[in-house]
Amino acid sequence: MGAIIVADVGGTQMRVAAIPQDSIEPIKHKRAPTKSPDGTSFDRFTALINSVWPDETVEAISVAAPGPLDPETGAILSAPNIPEWINFPLGERLAERFRVPVFIGNDANLALLGEWRYGAGQGHHDLIYITISTGIGGGVISGDQLLLGHRGLATELGHVTVLPGGPLCPCGQRGHLEAISSGPAIARFVNEKLAEGQPSILKPDAELSAREVAKAARQGDALAKAAFTRAGEYLGQALADFLHIFNPSIVIFGGGVSRSGSLIFDPLKEALYKQVMDPDYVKDLVLTTAKLGDNAGLIGAQVQAELRLSSL
Numbered sequence: 001m002g003a004i005i006v007a008d009v010g011g012t013q014m015r016v017a018a019i020p021q022d023s024i025e026p027i028k029h030k031r032a033p034t035k036s037p038d039g040t041s042f043d044r045f046t047a048l049i050n051s052v053w054p055d056e057t058v059e060a061i062s063v064a065a066p067g068p069l070d071p072e073t074g075a076i077l078s079a080p081n082i083p084e085w086i087n088f089p090l091g092e093r094l095a096e097r098f099r100v101p102v103f104i105g106n107d108a109n110l111a112l113l114g115e116w117r118y119g120a121g122q123g124h125h126d127l128i129y130i131t132i133s134t135g136i137g138g139g140v141i142s143g144d145q146l147l148l149g150h151r152g153l154a155t156e157l158g159h160v161t162v163l164p165g166g167p168l169c170p171c172g173q174r175g176h177l178e179a180i181s182s183g184p185a186i187a188r189f190v191n192e193k194l195a196e197g198q199p200s201i202l203k204p205d206a207e208l209s210a211r212e213v214a215k216a217a218r219q220g221d222a223l224a225k226a227a228f229t230r231a232g233e234y235l236g237q238a239l240a241d242f243l244h245i246f247n248p249s250i251v252i253f254g255g256g257v258s259r260s261g262s263l264i265f266d267p268l269k270e271a272l273y274k275q276v277m278d279p280d281y282v283k284d285l286v287l288t289t290a291k292l293g294d295n296a297g298l299i300g301a302q303v304q305a306e307l308r309l310s311s312l
Ligand SMILES: [Zn+2]
Pocket: 158, 159, 160, 169, 170, 171, 172, 173, 176, 178
C-alpha cells in the first residue's frame, strides 16, 4: 500500500501532506504562504511537495485548488488570488515534475467529498455543500455522484443571481449571492449604511470583517444584526431554488461565516421555509455545519484520489 500526496491551495496559504492510501492521518504535513516574493507560487508548491515526499511509493498527487478549473485536464482556468495561475496547466506541470498521476479538483467540490465520506454527510446520497467565507462556493452530490458538468464547471452556487442589478460580484457580474452574503459583502453592507448615517457601535472601516460584525450583532447592534439578516434571507432564497433543482437530504454549510450561528441561520430558515414550493422539500432535510474544519480540503483530496485511482 502506497501513499498519496494531498494538497490544498488557498488564497493565503498552501498546505501539503503525505497520507497512507487507506487512511486520513497524515505522515507529514507542511504549509507555506501562497504569495511570497521568493520564486513563483508553482516553485514554492513543488518545494513543499518535495518536503513531505515519503519513503513509501507515491501513488498519486491530489490537489484541491480554488476557482474555475478543468478536473479532466488539471488546468486552472483562473485563480482569483493567484494571478500567475490563469490558464495554468497545473496537473500537467506536476505530472511532468513528479511522474505520478495527478488529480486536480475544485476546493468546494473536494470539501464536499471529504464531508460526505468522513464528516457531516456520512450515509447521505444526495448532498449540497455551501461554503461561505471570502467567497461563496458550492458542491452537489446527486445519487452518490459528484456533479461536475460538461467542463467540470458545474455547481457554482455562489454565482446565482438573487438581486438583478444588485452589488458587483468579484466574478464581474451583478447581484450574485456571493455579492450579498459572503463575509466581505456583509462588511461592505455595514460600511455603506454607516456612510448613510445609520447609528451603530461599529465605525466605518475598509478592513471591517464579518467576524467583527457578528460580535457587534451579539452585543445587540441593530445594523450589524440587519447585515446578517439580509445575508441569511438571500441565502435562504437561493437555497429554496437549490432544493427545487437538486432535492438533497442534507445541506452542509462550511466557511467562517457559517460559524455565526443563529445570526445567519434563523433568517435563512425563515426565507427558505417561506419560499419552497412544497413542504416535502424541507420535511426530512438536515441543515448542518461542516465537521472537518480546515482539513476538509486535504481530506477531500484524499477521497478524490481514492475515487480516481479506482477508476483508472
Ligand atoms: Zn459572481
